[in-house]
Amino acid sequence: MRIVKIGLYSIILVGLLNSCMDNKPKKSLDGKELLTQKCAKCHNLDMPPKSYENEIAPSIMAVTFHLKDFIKSNNPSEHEDKVVNFIKDYVINPSREKSFCDKDSLDSYGVMPSQKGNVTKDELDAIAHYMYQTFDNQKLLKIMAEKSRLAKMPLYQRVLEVSSCKNCHSIKEDKVAPSFEMIASKYSISDRDNLIDSIKNGSRGKWEGKKVPMPPFKEMNSDDIEGFVDWILSLKKNINN
Ligand code: HEC
Ligand code: HEC
Structure with a gap:
């Protein structure tokens, strides 16, 4: 009788677990939200950054523009993936040698601490694509033009x-x-x-x-x-x- 009960309970339990897992929606990750949650405590996310005072890390705009400039690709359609791959690697395994930051800035900021454990691979993928697509010269020019229109x-x-x-x-x-x-x-x-x-x-x-x-x-x-x-x-x- 007891065995039957336990057997029944485990069937119910397995059933419950399965149904939880099945029902879990496969929603796509929100790069913007994740960037805010995981990276904003050190990096400013505004475009353009409102202030450079008391910076503990370069702004994400500066970081992204910098990487887009330094990382070359013969095939333009592969550029985004190359930059994204660099970011995904750097955030988990940062080092002085890998950083594209100039020496003086590295001395003043210090190398970024590894974010291993704070962010998963998939989250980082969403963050990096969001960075590449959002922090863009054309978009910055539009924002600046709009700002100066309003300022006048x-x-x-x-x-x-x-x-x-x-x-x-x-x-x-x-x-x-x-x-x-x-x-x-x-x-x-x-x-x-x-x-x-x-x-x-x-x-x-x-x-x-x-x-x-x-x-x-x-x-x-x-x-x-x-x-x-x-x-x-x-x-x-x-x-x-
Ligand atoms: C604890 C503070 C801190 C957090 C949190 C942080 N960073 Fe950084 N990050 C830094 C500092 C400081 C630098 C500049 C020094 C360097 O290049 O390592 C930097 C540099 C970078 C660089 C530039 C590397 C280069 O070669 O120029 C990238 C890319 C980057 N961070 C991405 C991220 C992303 C994405 C997140 C969130 C998942 C994040 N960081 C979270 C402090 C931080
Ligand atoms: C959703 C509609 C709505 C929006 C949006 C709105 N208002 Fe109003 N406003 C009202 C109404 C309704 C009243 C009258 C309120 C009352 O009867 O006390 C009012 C009253 C006022 C008054 C007079 C208050 C008083 O003490 O008598 C001022 C000043 C004012 N609005 C300014 C603004 C400004 C500036 C904005 C934008 C930043 C704004 N409103 C946006 C609906 C709105």
Whole structure:
């Protein structure tokens, strides 16, 4: 009786294990997410990097551009694989001799510690392909061109371009949200801080008939918020009461 029971239990157990394994989805690995999880504590991932201060490792953009330059391939279609293979090897077996980093940088950073145990081969494959495809000269040029286009705009116009304000607000027209001219005519300069607070923390119930609340914009840069509120208040002079 006992043997039968144990036998039954093990059949159920094996069945359970099998079904777990069968059901495991074979999802493809997300190189971007893995790069952030596994590499960002040392390498900056921005393109271009926001700051070079207190760097403990070169940025991933610098690393990738560097490797693409140094690793040659007669056949362009093999270049990606060559760079990817270098990265996969280097991250597990780094050494002074293998590094393409110049001597001075190597002296200041020190050789990268092996990431063996922190990252699997498959994860590294996804990371390396993502690096190759993302950190690209053409993409950098596009980003830089977009940045300089935005930098040339007046602040209010840039905020309207890059944020979601215009989904609900327009300058003149009363939509889901009051127009910026309506806001300007309701308030005066002494309300500046309250308006800043409404953008940072959201607002509801201050405008009659507005059914959706104003969402908070906690991530928005304070200078942008203050500059935008000053622009709203400056609209007062355009409005003929
Ligand atoms: C503990 C900090 C640290 C972590 C974590 C780290 N690195 Fe590095 N890495 C460095 C440093 C420092 C260097 C520069 C010195 C060198 O070339 O070894 C470097 C250099 C590199 C290089 C350039 C080698 C060359 O020849 O120029 C590659 C490629 C690289 N890292 C990839 C990665 C990837 C991918 C990850 C995540 C899986 C990662 N690193 C995680 C510190 C780190
Ligand atoms: C999802 C729609 C929505 C978005 C997106 C949105 N708003 Fe609003 N906003 C509203 C609504 C609705 C109100 C009126 C809220 C109320 O009744 O208190 C409002 C009110 C305001 C007010 C007046 C607040 C007050 O104290 O009376 C300001 C200023 C404002 N929004 C600025 C912005 C800015 C700047 C952005 C973009 C960064 C933005 N809003 C994005 C819906 C939105």
